[in-house]
Amino acid sequence: MDARSDSPMDRGDISPGSQETGYIPVRVLGRGAFGEAVLYRKVEDNSLVVWKEVDLKCLGEKERKDSQNEIDILSILNHTNVVSYYNHFLDGDTLLIEMEYANGGSLHEKIARQKELFPEEVVLWYFYQVASAVSHIHELGILHRDIKALNIFLTKSGLVKLGDFGISKILDSNSQLVDSYVGTPYYMSPELIKGERYNQKSDIWSLGCVLYELLSLTKVFDATNPLRLASEIVHSQFDEVSPKYSSNIRTLVNNMLDKDASNRPSADDILQHTIFSDGLAESMDKKVWELDAATRRAKMSATPAAEVLPVVTSKCSEVYIWGGGRMTPQKIDMFTKGRSALQVSAGHSHLAVITVEKELYTWSNMQGGGLMxxxxxxxDTAAYKAPKKVETFENIPVRQVSCGADFTVCVTDESDVYAFGSDYDGCLGCDGDEGSEVCTPKLISFFAGTRVQQVSCGDAHVVALTEAGDVYTWGCGEFGRLGLGCEDDFALPQKVETRGKHAIKSVHAGSDGTFMIRTNGRLLACGSNEDNRLGFNSVARGLHKRKQEISYDIPYQCTFTTVKPLSKHDVASVAPGKTHTAVIDSLSRLITFGSNKFGQLGVGDYKVRSGVNIVSSLLIGKQVLNVCCGDGFTVASTSDNQVYSWGLCENGRLGTVSSDTSKKVEVPCYALPRPIFGSLHAVTDVASHHWSTILVAEKVLAQKTIGGTRVKCPDEGEDEPKMQSSQMNESSVPTWLQRVSSQ
Known part of the structure; x- marks a missing residue:
């Protein structure tokens, strides 16, 4: 068979306008009789989504219709408090439904963990959102039929999301009754238990059961067997809610759990109840709108479903550290599966990792010296030797972190900026109002209402880039590193003048200098240019060969200035070190400049270099993807999964115990790139500071292009696309992907 026949386009089931979208499985969230729910990371923006995977081979005709029913219902729902539907695909006998991920677990788990009764304001916050969701689906003529705490999901910010519409029923009119026996016994209404016809008021009973649980932390009715439970629901009375709660909310519970369905309020009646009076409903609506901003942006940026060609790549991720006495790379076992590392950063004496689920972990790196x-x-100021989650961000997803010498700054999913550590140089952006040490993350209030895209920390200063393209700096201003035209220190963020028609793409703080990259690939810098670490110095050659070259030395710059020696290069990224800098251009070439005392420029010698240098040797013909610079050494990774290091080798900086005897100095050095790991995994992020390096590497376990886009009916099949796989690890690969890979 012609190999081209495996192409989705050649099979004729993919439109010419289809766009590949990458997905990486993170972990299995739960399993059921007919499939499982798996958390995925979208490659394009690192957002998290859930794929409800249904094995159609295990389903009867009714269950197949239920699967299609869930898609039909989800596709017409559009409410903040309802789990958002994004897309669905059919892969052979597996139906894949892509939905919003609520990262705070379920309301059932929240109640189970609660030791004391919730405050009434907390109960009202959760209940109002669920009631709003129920009102929305009832307005569209949809009866949920399985409302329960386990199907009510939470985000870390406290938003409620009603989900699991697999057995929902669309009613032709508000007065229509249905008679199928579905739902979860603990939440079934009396009319459903008795086999009578029922309508939306049955959902209200279930919602009343949820409210009762929030108020009492127990089920309304409980029994040792289903028959006894059914009898209690129909005939027994429930225990009264604690008198610590207001009479209004206790009366509402009684009304919702009335045995006579006609006496129960509607969802709209509930939202108009006196418990939500005095502007409470309006303030809750406003809060819900603000907290749902990230989801709205995800919906707006989502590719139209008809154009998506999903490419699922299962990977294992590993984190390695070395230096500061660690002579060879050491793997940190904690960061696997759901805690796989997404981004890393290194300070003088501490390390930080952000996981795929946007959790921040930090720990000390005391081999680097310094104090906590x-x-x-x-x-506190304890030196935690093992990675520990920053509990302040338990309910706040963090998407980027940067470490200074003895402080840390991070950006949340909502683009808020937090800082903690030493405020000696004003690096925490709080004007010194918290003293010299801040041990828990503090919100930098200056950026309230301003969406920050990126932050970068030097030893004693910070630079931030907003989504609007504005640049702010603060902290120590020595050598003009803040780019404000002076050497003054600033404890509050100061806006930097960025003239030019091209916007700023990214910002990067070095030890005592700062870089900005424009969208046209031009590099700008300010701060100390000692040893040409900013790349400003130029060399003029005489007309005659014998005439001596003249070097123009620029000691420092107090304003952001174009690095002219790099003007002919389209700069993609820059990595400032303590005494030198590395740049990757759009052709994936590595360019270095600055001090070459230990061979850290990678040019094969230890001579003073006045200009910029393209690193060749072992990197000839290779694409350099990542680079970072420490104090006298450089680490880089290439597209063929190689990791190289060069420069000062002392104390394990290069991740190797070998030495280069060609240089007669007291400390061993390498002047040319040398491989550390041999062939490793693909490096996704790497950071160096002082004498330590932290690196994230991923290895592909299995890869599959799903050969179908939107489907009208889950009964429709298709040819299996060709599977490319390597070593399989069943604990991290979804069941359907394992099954296809083994065929």
């Missing part, structure tokens, strides 16, 4: 002054964010 709160830069770990754990509420």
């Amino acid at each position: 002054v709160g830069q770990l964010g754990h509420g």
Whole structure:
């Protein structure tokens, strides 16, 4: 068979306008009789989504219709408090439904963990959102039929999302009754138990059961067997709610759990109840709208379903550290599966990792020297040797972190900026109102209402880029590193003048300098240019060969200035070190400049270099994807999964115990790139500071292009696309992907 026949386009089931979208399985969230729910990371923006995977081979005709029914219902729902539907695909006998991920677990889990009764305001916050969702589906003529705490999901910010519409029923009119026996016994209404016809008021009974649980932390009715439970629901009375709650909310519970369905309020009646009076409903609506901003942006940026060609790549992720006495790379076992590392950063004496689920972990790196002054964010100055989650962000997803010498700054999903650690140079952006040490993350209020896209920390200063393209700097201003035209220190963020028609793409703080990259690939810098670490110096050659070259040395710059020696290069990324800098251009070439005392420029010698240098040797013909610079050494990774290091080798900086005897100095150095791991995994992020390096590497376990786009009916099949796979690890690969890979 012609190999081209495996192409989705050649099979004729993909439109010419289809766009590939990458997905990476993170972990299995739950399993059921007919499939499982798996958390995925979208490659394009690192957002998290859930795929409800249904094995159609295990389903009868009714269950197949239920699967299609869930898709039909989800596709017409559009409410903040209802789990958002994004897309669905058919892969052979597996139906894949892509939905919003609620990262705070379920309301059932929240209630189970609660030791004391919730405050009434907390109960009202959760209940109002669920009631709003029920009102929305009832308005569209949809009867949920399985409302329960286990099907009510939470985000870390406290938003409620009603989900699992697999057995929902669309009613032709509000007065229509249905008679099928479905639902969860604990939440079934009396009329449903008795086999009578029922309508939306049955959902209200279930919603009343949820409210009762929130108020009492127990089920309305409980029994040792289903028959006894059914009898109690129909005939028994439930225990009264604690008198600590208001009479209004206790009366509402009684009304919702009335045995006579006609006496129960509607969802709209509930939202108009006196418990939500005095502007409470309006303030809750406003809060819900603000907290749902990230989901709205995800919906707006989503590719139209008809154009998506999903490419699922299962990977294992590993984190390695070395340096500071660690002579060879050591793997940190904690960061696997759901805690796989997404981004890393290194400070003088601490390390930080953001996981795929946007959790921040920090720990000390005391081999690097220094003191703990709160830069770990754990509420104290202890030196935690193992990675520890920053509990302040338990309900706040963090998407980016940057470590300074003895402080840390991070950006949340909502683009808020937090800082913690030493405020000696004003690096925390709080004007010194918290003292010299801040041990727990503090919100930088200056950026309230301003969406920050990226932050980067130097040893004693910070630079931030907003989504509007504005640049702010603060902290130590020595050598003009803040780019404000002076050497003054600033404890509050100061806006930087960025003239030019091209916007700023990214910002990067070095030890005592700062870089900005424009969208046209031009590099700008300010701060100390000692040893040409900013790349400003130029060399003029005489007309005659014998005439001596003249070097023009620029000691420092107090304003952001174009790095002219790099003007002919389209700069893609920059990595400032303590005494030198590395740049990757759009052709994936590596360019270095600055001090070459230890061979850290990678040019094969230890001579003073006045200009910029393209690193060749082992990197000839290779695409350099990542680079970072420490104090006298450089680490880079290439597209063929190689990791190289060069420069000062002392104390394990290069991740190797070998030495280069060609240089007669007291400390061993390498002047050319040398491989550390041999052939490793693909490096996704790497950071160096002082004498330590932290690196994230991923290895592909299995890969599959799903050969179908939207489907009208889950009964429709298709040819299996060709599977490319390597070593399989069943614990991290979804069941359907394992099954296809083994065929």
